[in-house]
Amino acid sequence: MWPLDPEHERLVRELGALIAKAGAWRFMRGHIAAANKRDYPDPWEETREGVARALARTVWHARLDLEVTLEDVRQPGEKIGGRLRKTNVELVRVDATRAELALSAVGNDDVAGILATEVGRAFVGQLAHRGHPLRGGASAEGVPDLASATLGAVYLGLGVVATNASRYARAVGEIVGRTAIHEHEIDQIGGLDPDDLAFLLAVQATVRDDVVTALDTLARAHAEAVTQWRNVLDDHESELLELLDLEDVDLDATTTPPRPETPRPVQIKAAWAEADLDKHNHGLRVYRYPETQAWTTTPLASLAGVVVGIPFVMAGAIMPIIIAPSVGFVGGLVYGLRRKQLRCTACGCFLTATDTACRLCGGTIAGDVKSVDEAMDREEALEAESDGSDRDDAGEGDDADVRR
Numbered sequence: 001m002w003p004l005d006p007e008h009e010r011l012v013r014e015l016g017a018l019i020a021k022a023g024a025w026r027f028m029r030g031h032i033a034a035a036n037k038r039d040y041p042d043p044w045e046e047t048r049e050g051v052a053r054a055l056a057r058t059v060w061h062a063r064l065d066l067e068v069t070l071e072d073v074r075q076p077g078e079k080i081g082g083r084l085r086k087t088n089v090e091l092v093r094v095d096a097t098r099a100e101l102a103l104s105a106v107g108n109d110d111v112a113g114i115l116a117t118e119v120g121r122a123f124v125g126q127l128a129h130r131g132h133p134l135r136g137g138a139s140a141e142g143v144p145d146l147a148s149a150t151l152g153a154v155y156l157g158l159g160v161v162a163t164n165a166s167r168y169a170r171a172v173g174e175i176v177g178r179t180a181i182h183e184h185e186i187d188q189i190g191g192l193d194p195d196d197l198a199f200l201l202a203v204q205a206t207v208r209d210d211v212v213t214a215l216d217t218l219a220r221a222h223a224e225a226v227t228q229w230r231n232v233l234d235d236h237e238s239e240l241l242e243l244l245d246l247e248d249v250d251l252d253a254t255t256t257p258p259r260p261e262t263p264r265p266v267q268i269k270a271a272w273a274e275a276d277l278d279k280h281n282h283g284l285r286v287y288r289y290p291e292t293q294a295w296t297t298t299p300l301a302s303l304a305g306v307v308v309g310i311p312f313v314m315a316g317a318i319m320p321i322i323i324a325p326s327v328g329f330v331g332g333l334v335y336g337l338r339r340k341q342l343r344c345t346a347c348g349c350f351l352t353a354t355d356t357a358c359r360l361c362g363g364t365i366a367g368d369v370k371s372v373d374e375a376m377d378r379e380e381a382l383e384a385e386s387d388g389s390d391r392d393d394a395g396e397g398d399d400a401d402v403r404r
Contacts, residue, residue: 076282094125113165120153146191202229279362286363
């Protein structure tokens with residue numbers, strides 16, 4: 001493993017180029033974020049607010065001077081299902097002072113690892129806009145490729161978090177009735193192979209003068225890979241410093257990147273409220289129809305009749321236990337038929353006469369109907385009317401073309 005093969009030597013030299021452009025302090029003296037509650041103390045919730053808090057904390061660890069915006073592009077009814085759910089958040093544009101990320105799914109995977117890579121990508125993109133471009137692909141919006149992003153994450157002190165997410169297994173199990181359901185998958189995040197990330201972490205731990213306690217929070221397989229690489233590199237610190245072009249750098253004279261005492265909040269842009277994202281009919285047309293309460297009041301009144309008749313049976317009288325439930329049945333039926341409750345034709349949710357939207361499915365109440373069948377007939381009529389109007393418009397356009 002020493003001398004280094006061309007691929008690992010290339011990684012070290014690219015890391016050295018990044019250090020030459022951005023300074024040595026972050027890599028040699030900066031805090032290396034650990035994958036634990038100490039460095040990520042914010043409460044997690046599977047919402048855009050939870051992602052925004054984790055993103056703000058990651059940017060804070062990296063000491064980046066950026067105004068960060070998280071745009072939630074999810075639409076109502078698009079919520080991902082399943083027991084193992086994946087988060088999809090990606091940098092879409094960056095310049096010298098601002099970065100914007102798009103959130104299209106929130107899951108229960110390694111969100112911090114995903115964000116570490118995207119923050120590394122934002123940093124490399126910011127460098128390019130400040131006149132220090134790195135080799136590697138980039139989109140028209142200046143968004144670097146994943147390999148450059150992952151290398152940037154290591155430089156920023158986010159390497160441990162990114163390495164844990166580079167490849168990890170997760171599983172969940174549940175018992176439903178008499179059936180045991182188990183889901184398992186292996187996720188891989190970032191643009192570098194897990195062994196390459198372990199190598200870069202070993203390089204960083206070898207050339208620094210302090211003890212990197214964050215390495216203790218690595219997953220076992222990644223920790224073993226880092227240990228193997230450190231055993232190889234321990235006798236070659238001077239060669240690594242030369243490859244990184246750090247042998248003559250005076251770290252005491254380097255500038256410490258400033259940061260506030262607490263993370264700067266991430267601005268959230270969203271067209272929909274978080275609660276509306278679960279409503280599959282949000283903004284669509286639904287109707288309200290009346291339903292009798294006889295199905296509820298009749299059995300309850302019959303049961304009350306049985307309760308009333310039991311003391312008479314215990315006293316030796318039989319007729320009350322026969323008559324009371326019958327009276328309760330008839331009374332409950334008549335009472336229930338006279339009382340109406342309003343429901344949504346799309347989901348059956350109970351509504352009031354003043355509701356303008358269904359609180360369960362989010363549909364906009366377009367009117368009252370007598371039954372679900374009548375609502376379906378109305379929709380078919382509206383669709384037919386719309387189709388006819390579209391055909392008329394198309395015909396008028398064709399006639400106009402002929403006249404011209």
